[in-house]
Amino acid sequence: MSEYHSEEAEAENMEDNDTLGADFENLMYSADTTADQAPNRKDDIQGISWDKLSVTREEHTKSRLQSYRNYENIPNSGEAAGKDCLKTEKGSSFYMFKKNFRSVKPTILHFQLTELVWATSNHDVYLMSNHSITHWSSLTSSGDEVLDLAGHVTPSEEHPGSLLEGFSKTQVSSLAVKDGMVVAGGFSGELICKHLDRPGVSFCYRLTCEENAITNSVNIHKNSSGALHFMVSSNDGGVRNFDMETYQLVQHFHCPWPVNHSSVSPDGKLLTIVGDDLDGLLVDSNNGETVGKLTGHLDYSFASAWHPDGLTFATGNQDKTCRVWDVRNLSKSVAVLKGNLGAIRSIKFTSDGQYMAMAEAADFVHIYNTDTGYMKEQEIDFFGEISGISFSPDTESLFIGIWDRSYGSLMEFARDRVSGSSV
Template sequence: MAHDLRDDLELVGGDYYFDDDDDFDDGFQTGSGGSSGLQHEQMDDTSASDYKEGKDIQGIPWERLNYSRDQYRKMRLKEYKNYQNLTRSRSGLEQECKQVERKDAFYDFQSSTRAVKSTIVHFQLRNLLWATSKHDVYLVQNYSVMHWSPLLQRGREVLNVAGQLTPTENVKGAGRLSRVQVSTMALEDNLMVAGGFQGELICKYIDKPGVAFCTNLSGNNNSITNAVDIYRAPNGATRVTAANNDCVVRTFDTERYSLLTQFTFPWSVNNTSVCPDGKLMAVLGDSSDCLLTDSQSGKEIARLQGHLDYSFASAWHPDGHVLATGNQDATCRLWDVRNLSESLAVLPGRIGAVRGLRFSPDGRVRRRRAGAGPVRGGGRRRVQPRRGGSVRERRRPDLRRRAGVPAAPVVRVPRLVLLLRCLGLADRRAGL
């Protein structure tokens, strides 16, 4: 039973599912050369009514294949071997993981379309697909960032990086860029920030023409921009951070795009995230440790230990007390930043590394209706951890007090929604 789903799909015929070519025929008219029509004859979208009648969400004709979807999923989970950077023993990891309740539904299926294909050239790339609302999806497609409207069933190009980019803001450090291959991005309100494979950083306001700011952060060909983040500083100002393979985290303002801080770490940085009050920054990278630092001075406040491999993702609960970290060891750990002697909980992923994490805006599970969006950008899964009781306060220094953040008297594991983006290659292609 161990063979690729792609082989079965090629046998039944039809241009429905996979495309490994660099030139995608995606239904978008782009500056880098795209198609001008939505190929519904080939794409064959799935609606909510189709799904209720038994049609597969992605339109895969399981009835014509050798195995059912459930059978193939079981094979995939059984045979998948997670990539490892550190060959540490994982014998006790399963016992440490909490059981995950799967009885609740966090969203209802509305529709899916294969008319929109995002371009993810490496399985370790993250945040190349963003849904800023249920009606707005942003995705990277070759040398373009596209916006897809599920309501209008129409896409438009937001940013084209195939040619030369010239910043509209005449500020220190800005420079021209050309033919940027986007490696990561982030969106907040109207601001979009993108990073590139050669260490590029691009800032653009979606409602304005041109690029506000762009630069090459280091000039080092090995300094890929692994992650970018947009956050509010304690004074309310908007800040942009870039984490790179050159082991440096840089922070810019969004008024004059001045370089405010530049912190160097002993390993390549894969991810940063700043707590809601803007005072603490989580820094994760090619290390099994996660560092909690002061966002303004870069001073290390605490070192979180427990993961067995490199880390790729983090997210803060809206109350600023709980941090979630995602790792190559296929787990997500929850930490109470007021007491870091051990993690609050360890949540298992289903397959592959945990490369993306999100909390719901209020930190609680909410029943949401999912808008139609691209299905080619990597699967997302919502899981609900068990609700935890209070955690006894231990007699040790309050680490948040060092950063001037008041502590609350009681700690509870919050009800939350974690989006675990597990990018196994076959799963990313087939959406399994």
């Protein structure tokens, strides 16, 4: 993973938005936008008053596509990867815009790490906002702080291996919220665990004392025996598996390159590992032995996710593509899906497996109907860096975190049971 911070990349790509000449004072404090206020996109879903600007929305979108600089570790990887991509049919409506919450301010610590939004119900969302893990309710349009990491955090429970002295001013680079648990990974190898229904922090741990210690991703899952675990991927090449009940490290696999993301199959038996290497790995989660290599991406990967069927999974790459794989034949991707603007930095499947969403670094989230072989696509476009995407467990909601100096917000979409079911 690149060692330079999101502020540098964000500032360069946000110059386009600054040239709009808008009254940012008014934009930053404008009211939430609802579906009723944006019928058929006559009004912008982000509340941007295009009629007051010297440029149209279409013109600004075109300008962004032309000027946005996609970060690549391998030069020209995005251009080279386009030839293999599926020609999808756009225009589907799987999820309908419901509301844009302007009072929510999602943030990103590092521009390559954007899994910082997690929905635990169709109205409860957890996200990073500066140094705070924040809960937002779309029912009440209100939020509350779950954990303030700007100060000093110490564990309130006793567990072997826990750092009783805790941590100060933790910069959170990765987050997972699931099954009543919060796990946050820090920029310097910190690991902080908390029960949502208990006060205080349960466990503090330092993954490594190496200088290159960024915690790149956290994945809460059930192992092959059904026990709740969490997997942590780190820039030191480590993939560490912890028991959620005891917080004990039960497995530690090591790769020769920084691991940017890992995800566990629904049955807990297989593990996808991607990072600063062109090839990803499919690994036996019990012993760490490589089951197969994932060959086809042309740059470094930062996202992965499993379909609920346990047979297919997807990986997202800086070559602007998402590749879908079948464990029964890894020699060729099932589908190669192309982004518009930049790297694919987050991928999520609905719990029923019917839809897959992939988020680019900014401006675009794509939703595919898996039942059509990923041919049918809905494209959601807006302006701003994406801090994370998350389907609700019941599949009824999709939340998108937008990190932007002027347009930062949390977007809510509702499953389209009328138009979407007919596709």
